Amino acid sequence: xxxxxxxxxxxxxxxxxxxxxxxxxxxxxxxxxxxxxxxxxxxxxxxxxxxxxxxxxxxxxxxxxxxxxxxxxxxxxxxxxxxxxxxxxxxxxxxxxxxxxxxxxxxxxxxxxxxxxxxxxxxxxxxxxxxxxxxxxxxxxxxxxxxxxxxxxxxxxxxxxxxxxxxxxxx
Numbered sequence: 001x002x003x004x005x006x007x008x009x010x011x012x013x014x015x016x017x018x019x020x021x022x023x024x025x026x027x028x029x030x031x032x033x034x035x036x037x038x039x040x041x042x043x044x045x046x047x048x049x050x051x052x053x054x055x056x057x058x059x060x061x062x063x064x065x066x067x068x069x070x071x072x073x074x075x076x077x078x079x080x081x082x083x084x085x086x087x088x089x090x091x092x093x094x095x096x097x098x099x100x101x102x103x104x105x106x107x108x109x110x111x112x113x114x115x116x117x118x119x120x121x122x123x124x125x126x127x128x129x130x131x132x133x134x135x136x137x138x139x140x141x142x143x144x145x146x147x148x149x150x151x152x153x154x155x156x157x158x159x160x161x162x163x164x165x166x167x168x169x170x171x
Contacts, residue, residue, distance in 0.1 A: 107170050111152075113138045114167035120159035124149030131159045140166070 016025040018032035031037045049057075070077070113134045121128035124146055134140070134154055140161075144151035149160045 110169045110171060111140050111142055112136075112167050112169065113140065113161075113165055115165045118161050118165040120152070120154070120157065120161055122159060124151070124160040128160060132157055134161070142166075 018025055018035055020035045023034060113136055116136050118134045119130045120132045120134060122131055138154055140152040140154040142150055143153055148163055150163055150166060151160050
């Protein structure tokens with residue numbers, strides 16, 4: 001009594017039909033003898049990502065990179081720009097009176113002589129009297145500036161040197 005009443009009823013009522021030609025299928029047959037085996041569905045070719053999806057992913061990477069950079073470099077976006085470029089300073093002058101305002105808690109400005117012998121003069125001119133000569137690496141303090149000269153203080157003396165003789169380092 002392997003077949004139950006419900007199983008026999010289902011076998012009689014549920015006769016299989018071909019999905020293509022709708023002919024009844026003989027018992028125990030996997031496919032229609034008239035139509036043959038079914039063809040597998042064709043796979044769609046890989047089209048890749050669309051423009052919108054590509055744009056969104058690139059935008060997401062840029063935003064993520066910016067957030068990491070801001071976090072790692074500890075950039076404060078709420079400050080005004082005077083910490084970066086002080087008011088009254090010009091970009092032509094690598095050093096000058098505006099440098100006195102450019103100090104920050106995080107950065108320190110160091111001014112050193114970058115040539116072997118820098119002549120400190122009485123006035124900002126090649127014709128000015130030489131007061132002293134500073135050696136390479138001597139640290140100086142900038143007091144004033146003009147187009148080509150810097151008024152500096154070093155070793156208890158003040159005078160003018162050429163801007164080309166000074167190396168400005170920010171640490």
